[in-house]
Amino acid sequence: MTTKYALVTGASRGIGKAVAEALAIEGYHLYLTCLHSGDTLIAYAHELSEKYGISCLPFVGDMGNADDVGMLFQRIPDLDVLVNNAGISYVGLLSEMSPEDWRNIMSTNLDSVFYASRLAVPLMLRKHSGKIINISSVWGNVGASMEVAYSASKGGMNSLTKALAKELAPSNIQVNAIACGVIDTDMNCHLSIEEKESLRQEIPCDYICAPSEAAQMVISLLHAPAYLTGQVITLDGGWT
Numbered sequence: 001m002t003t004k005y006a007l008v009t010g011a012s013r014g015i016g017k018a019v020a021e022a023l024a025i026e027g028y029h030l031y032l033t034c035l036h037s038g039d040t041l042i043a044y045a046h047e048l049s050e051k052y053g054i055s056c057l058p059f060v061g062d063m064g065n066a067d068d069v070g071m072l073f074q075r076i077p078d079l080d081v082l083v084n085n086a087g088i089s090y091v092g093l094l095s096e097m098s099p100e101d102w103r104n105i106m107s108t109n110l111d112s113v114f115y116a117s118r119l120a121v122p123l124m125l126r127k128h129s130g131k132i133i134n135i136s137s138v139w140g141n142v143g144a145s146m147e148v149a150y151s152a153s154k155g156g157m158n159s160l161t162k163a164l165a166k167e168l169a170p171s172n173i174q175v176n177a178i179a180c181g182v183i184d185t186d187m188n189c190h191l192s193i194e195e196k197e198s199l200r201q202e203i204p205c206d207y208i209c210a211p212s213e214a215a216q217m218v219i220s221l222l223h224a225p226a227y228l229t230g231q232v233i234t235l236d237g238g239w240t
């Protein structure tokens with residue numbers, strides 16, 4: 001079996017954590033990152049390597065900071081898959097948002113995709129193959145009140161996906177995004193039980209998606225034909 005390497009940003013919890021395990025099951029050696037939860041990530045990396053017999057390198061750093069991403073890639077000599085997952089949300093009126101909060105959303109959710117992709121692409125070009133998967137949101141497609149910056153960052157991610165896919169298709173590197181609806185992670189822990197329940201009632205599939213189902217979508221994209229590129233695939237249970 002050929003040795004395959006994947007990087008998942010924001011893998012200490014939520015969707016990134018589930019994606020990491022799904023990739024480990026597929027036999028990928030992993031590079032995992034997070035912002036603050038170093039001990040949690042180190043323990044998880046150890047667990048995955050023990051359980052699935054893969055190598056797993058944890059890295060703590062800010063993916064919205066070009067220097068941190070540069071340091072991460074100094075440790076990555078080979079890469080087949082990049083999952084740009086690290087992200088944060090901000091709920092509040094645009095008129096009450098500070099420039100610092102705007103910058104933080106943009107750097108974490110969008111600049112990070114640029115920083116990681118620009119360093120991943122040369123590694124993939126060398127192999128004439130690779131997959132970049134961006135974890136986006138339905139709000140990047142349709143916009144959300146009280147989440148203007150978040151929507152803009154994910155809308156930017158969607159356009160980046162389409163444009164970079166065109167740039168890299170001749171080099172056999174596929175770039176796609178998954179526009180998630182509501183996924184049951186800590187990102188939604190500000191929602192009350194009643195709010196979650198009323199959201200569930202709006203979703204035709206009648207449940208809030210588990211992170212493992214989003215991870216399954218990532219794996220499906222890895223197995224998809226090379227002709228599938230530049231797509232923003234909505235995974236929202238028919239919600240939007």
Ligand code: NAD
Pocket residue numbers: 009010011012013014015016033034035036037061062063064085086087088089108135136137138179180181182183184185186187188
């Ligand atoms: P989460 O809050 O559970 O996990 C976020 C992860 O990102 C953590 O590991 C955290 O350490 C990491 N992270 C945050 N800022 C970072 C930074 N600057 N540098 C490095 N790592 C950083 O969130 P989640 O729900 O698992 O979200 C993962 C992705 O899915 C995000 O991009 C989010 O926008 C997207 N998404 C989530 C939902 C949802 O309903 N949960 C819906 C649509 C899209």
